[in-house]
Structure formats: structure tokens, C-alpha cells
Amino acid sequence: MPATVIVGAQWGDEGKGKVVDLLAESADVVVRYAGGPNAGHTLVVGGRKVVLRLVPSGALHPHTLCLLGHGMVIDPATLLEELDALEELGVTLAGRLQLSRQAHLILPYHVELDVLRERGAGATAIGTTKRGIGPAYEDKVGRRGLRAGDLEHPTRLRAKLSESLEHWRPSLSALGGRAPDLDAIYERLLALAPRIVPLLDDISHSLDVALREGKRAMLEGAQGTMLDIDCGTYPFVTSSSAVAGGACTGAGIGPSRIDRVIGITKAYTTRVGGGPFPTELHDARGEHLRTVGHEFGSVTGRPRRTGWLDLAALRYARRVNGLDGLAVTKLDVLTGLDRLLVCTGYRTPDGIATELTPDLTEAATPLEPVHVELTTWDEPLATARDLADLPTAARRYLSFIEETTDISVDLVSVGPDRDETILVRPCLAGHL
Numbered sequence: 001m002p003a004t005v006i007v008g009a010q011w012g013d014e015g016k017g018k019v020v021d022l023l024a025e026s027a028d029v030v031v032r033y034a035g036g037p038n039a040g041h042t043l044v045v046g047g048r049k050v051v052l053r054l055v056p057s058g059a060l061h062p063h064t065l066c067l068l069g070h071g072m073v074i075d076p077a078t079l080l081e082e083l084d085a086l087e088e089l090g091v092t093l094a095g096r097l098q099l100s101r102q103a104h105l106i107l108p109y110h111v112e113l114d115v116l117r118e119r120g121a122g123a124t125a126i127g128t129t130k131r132g133i134g135p136a137y138e139d140k141v142g143r144r145g146l147r148a149g150d151l152e153h154p155t156r157l158r159a160k161l162s163e164s165l166e167h168w169r170p171s172l173s174a175l176g177g178r179a180p181d182l183d184a185i186y187e188r189l190l191a192l193a194p195r196i197v198p199l200l201d202d203i204s205h206s207l208d209v210a211l212r213e214g215k216r217a218m219l220e221g222a223q224g225t226m227l228d229i230d231c232g233t234y235p236f237v238t239s240s241s242a243v244a245g246g247a248c249t250g251a252g253i254g255p256s257r258i259d260r261v262i263g264i265t266k267a268y269t270t271r272v273g274g275g276p277f278p279t280e281l282h283d284a285r286g287e288h289l290r291t292v293g294h295e296f297g298s299v300t301g302r303p304r305r306t307g308w309l310d311l312a313a314l315r316y317a318r319r320v321n322g323l324d325g326l327a328v329t330k331l332d333v334l335t336g337l338d339r340l341l342v343c344t345g346y347r348t349p350d351g352i353a354t355e356l357t358p359d360l361t362e363a364a365t366p367l368e369p370v371h372v373e374l375t376t377w378d379e380p381l382a383t384a385r386d387l388a389d390l391p392t393a394a395r396r397y398l399s400f401i402e403e404t405t406d407i408s409v410d411l412v413s414v415g416p417d418r419d420e421t422i423l424v425r426p427c428l429a430g431h432l
């Protein structure tokens, strides 16, 4: 009953979309377990670009059952727009997409609150994606949230909407926002309900049945380890459980059902929004990573912050996710750099810290990374399909990652297209 979790090992945008899409070829079920339309998985298939925000990346394979887990927050209008856009590309999800009744709804005033708060926060802004993610999860833990299943019960829906609005009215008013109109939001939800309700299901049950039947499931994380609400660089995090453990609560399965956890990491590091980023570059090399790597947010279009690969962060990601293997993406972007550094740890008063832990990232004093310099290469990598096709320096870069983190590199991506991939362990795809 193989169930594999695919998790971002950094600050999101690691290229999970491509890896999930690739590995989903051999999966029967794909599940998104956390986050909402703050995610943007850009897939390039046959030269065509598709950005998926809510639908799992495995959806492009016509045989996969797609489940949206209850760890997610769903903007119903965005979901329907995405389904329409996929239809236009010839990808139909009819009959193979299920939405958890327990997934929470993002409502228009959640988005407005997110925007107004960020605008008012100045230097302390989190740099959110302004999709209403935080306020929707606040309603969830405040036990006044509206869930997808409420769309089946108009009276209950209206009562809960009224309760949530009462809670937020003073905050909206204090922030200079518009007074939300209960009737208008309610009518809008009723208008969307006929297309959402048929998707509702007990996705935990669907997943359990599939696993008992011996089907292969892939549970796809959103954002990344360092943006996790508990394990990340709090408070500069998203509001959900992005780490592998979130797959259990967010999809409704027990930890014993998960067979394998694969972490996705870029060959360097990026982050969007505010917060600690100790290996950040502010020079021409950082610009090289941004330009060559097309490091601009797929949801917001914001330029991403860029820096050297942080192996201490990866070691931490290994610990909190229980990583069994790594997929290293965008190795090709490092071609042509005049210097190549990786961070192996941090200097602290007690010695060298080899994991980038929350107590370090919350420290008031700037962190001092320990860097190791590795050999650069100039050869383009896009045509490599085997490790042996890579220049020696690039192979050394990968083996240095393996040696330092003690995680095997199972897959390497050398370009955006599906076939621009080196499957280091061919068993990987078969395992799913």
C-alpha cells in the first residue's frame, strides 16, 4: 500500500509541481493536504505552461483520482475558475475530483483582511500572498469557520456566515475596510454551490479505500518546511501544516500508512516575503539565480529573494519531515556562475550548529553561515538524462549534498520540461 509524501524542503517554490506531475504518472491517487490558492504550481507540459493553485499537480494525468484534503482552505470561485481553465486545455476532472467536506472556505472578507493588514504592517509585514489564507485559518482554529460541507446546508451556511462576519466586522472597520454585506456573500455562495456540492466527499475514506485496494497514492504538500506554522521561521510562515506530518491530519490518514517521504529542494535557495534567509545574496550572483532561474512568484509575480543552498536548513527539513530521499531541482541554473558556495552550518557561541533550527532563526543577532566553496561548471545541463552526462563538478555538487545531509538524491531536474530529468533511482517512479 505505498503512500508517498512529497514535501517542500525549503521556503516553498522548490519545483514540487514538476516532480509531482512526473511521479504522478505511476500514482492512482494524488492528494493536496494543506494550504490554498497561495500555492502556485507551474507545470510545463509539451511547452505549454499551466499554473495550478488548488488542484493537485497530478491532475494532468487522466487516470488519477484527485483529492483536496481538509487541511486546505478553498476559495470556491478560484477552484471553479481553475477547473474551467483546465477544461480549456482539454484536461477534465469530471468524476475524479473530490473535495473534503471539512476543508475550510476562504471568503471575500478574508482576502480583504489579508490585504489591509499587510498594507498597514509596514516593515513588519509577513509578505503574504494576499489570498486570505491567514484569516481563513484563523476562523478555523477560532471554531467559527465555514467549511465546504456547509454549502450543502443553506440555513447552517447563513448562520455560520453571520457569526464569522460579526467576529471580523470591528477589525475590518478599524483597518478602514468595507462593511461586508452578509446577503451578497451568501447569495454568491449559493450561486457557486451547485458546482461545488457534487465534488464534496469523505476524502479520508476515499484514500483509505484506495490504499486498502493496493493503489498508489501521492500526498502533495504546498509551500515548504520553513513556512510551516509549527516548524518554520515563525511568524514569517504560512498558516498551515506544510511538513510531511500535515499529510496525516490534512488528508485523514494515520502516520503508519505513509511509506516514503521525498523532499524537494532547489540546487540553491529562494524565499518570497519577509523573514530570515541567512544565505541570501544581494549581488550579481543572486541576480544570476533570479534571472536564469525565472525566480518570480507564480501567484504574485513578486521577485523572489535568492541565495546559496542551505544544507543546514535541509538537515533540519530531513529531521522534521523524516525525509527518505531528495529531488534536487534547477541544477541547470547554477551553470555559468563564477563562484559556487553552499552553507553547511552556523557559527554560534557554543560552536557550529549543523541544523537551521527555529531558535537560531529567531535569534536577534544576524546568523553567521559557514560556507564551503565548490567547483563551478560552464556546461549547459538540459540534455543530461543520466548522472554520467553531467560535468564532474555538477556530480560533485550533488554528492556533496548527499554526504552533508545524509539523504540520497533520487531525482535531479535540469530544465522545466518533464523529460529534462535525471531519475537517479529508477525505482522511485515504480515505488509510487
Ligand code: IMP
Pocket (backbone or CB within 6 Å): 011, 012, 013, 038, 039, 040, 126, 127, 128, 129, 130, 131, 132, 133, 134, 222, 223, 227, 236, 237, 238, 239, 272, 273, 274
Ligand atoms: P500566506 O500563505 O499568503 O499567508 O503567506 C505567508 C508567507 O508564506 C509569505 O512569506 C508568503 O510569501 C509565503 N508563501 C505562501 N505560499 C507560498 C508559496 O507557494 N511559495 C512560496 N512562498 C509562499
